[in-house]
Amino acid sequence: MIKNKPLSGKTAIVTGASSGIGRATALTLAMAGAAVAIFARRKDRLIKVASDIQAKGGKVLSFAGDASYPEDIDKLLEQTLQWKEGGRKYDIVVVNAGRGLAGGTLSSDHSQWEEVYNTNVLGAAYLIRSAAQYFVGRKKGDIVVVGSVVGRNISPFSAFYGSSKFAVNAIAEGLRQEVCAHGVRVSLVMPGIVKSEFQKVAGYNEDNFYKSIAHMGKLLKPQAIADGICWLLTQPPNVNVSEIMIRATGQNYP
Ligand SMILES: NC(=O)c1ccc[n+]([C@@H]2O[C@H](COP(=O)([O-])OP(=O)(O)OC[C@H]3O[C@@H](n4cnc5c(N)ncnc54)[C@H](OP(=O)(O)O)[C@@H]3O)[C@@H](O)[C@H]2O)c1
Numbered sequence: 001m002i003k004n005k006p007l008s009g010k011t012a013i014v015t016g017a018s019s020g021i022g023r024a025t026a027l028t029l030a031m032a033g034a035a036v037a038i039f040a041r042r043k044d045r046l047i048k049v050a051s052d053i054q055a056k057g058g059k060v061l062s063f064a065g066d067a068s069y070p071e072d073i074d075k076l077l078e079q080t081l082q083w084k085e086g087g088r089k090y091d092i093v094v095v096n097a098g099r100g101l102a103g104g105t106l107s108s109d110h111s112q113w114e115e116v117y118n119t120n121v122l123g124a125a126y127l128i129r130s131a132a133q134y135f136v137g138r139k140k141g142d143i144v145v146v147g148s149v150v151g152r153n154i155s156p157f158s159a160f161y162g163s164s165k166f167a168v169n170a171i172a173e174g175l176r177q178e179v180c181a182h183g184v185r186v187s188l189v190m191p192g193i194v195k196s197e198f199q200k201v202a203g204y205n206e207d208n209f210y211k212s213i214a215h216m217g218k219l220l221k222p223q224a225i226a227d228g229i230c231w232l233l234t235q236p237p238n239v240n241v242s243e244i245m246i247r248a249t250g251q252n253y254p
Contacts, residue, residue: 005033006234011086013037015067016097018045020196021146024226025094030058032230035086037061039076059085067097068118070126077130092233093131095124096146100202102209104159120164125171132175135184144187144229145172149245152190155254157209176242185240187232192247194220217250
């Protein structure tokens, strides 16, 4: 339980909030006092997350859309700026929507490459840029980009997906250098292996994934990443935790 609601008065946008890390982050930021605008494609799942947040006394706005469509991102930002309970502004954007893909350049399913890049790189970059333009104008704001440890250490079981996270990791640090003089913080969060719907969407199975990680013991739950995000957002304004890597203790690699 978070004491004293350190994010009260702030409005946070969380993409990919219908499941896993995004869902846990939306709930955690709401419990820390933020009004939360949640976004993902599956409307039924967003409605459930919204009702979980409201049941705990949180403020929530939900908007269904695709993170790889700039027009959906534009609508999400516009609606958040009109949301009375959110104060008609936003202070925090968690760029989390993304998907995995099993395999490397030879072994991954080529028909899914475009969706991986459109969501993980181009869609993320569009949201990052739109939020950064707004925050530079306000001279404050937080952009949290959910990258991956495989965006730093490429791994054989997800090398093609990892390349998309190398790209977004670079976009995040490049942006930090562009906007830090304007009072805007950019944080790159690199999760290790987290149990979520990610593995199923990526197409992981015993042979292409689970055998390689069997020795790692207890893996992370999404809450571990949500807690890290909440922690970095609650540092004093002059402290920018520009990157964190969070792995299960037994995860030796990547
Ligand atoms: N789990 C891991 O091991 C791990 C490790 C490192 C990094 N990550 C990163 O963490 C982030 C969250 O992953 P997760 O583990 O929480 O996976 P998850 O449980 O599968 O959640 C992914 C979320 O992203 C949303 N999403 C996917 N494509 C989207 C699109 N085109 N438009 C809008 N929303 C979209 C999904 O919602 P809808 O399907 O409803 O749209 C869902 O809410 C991703 O960026 C992932 O790459 C995960």
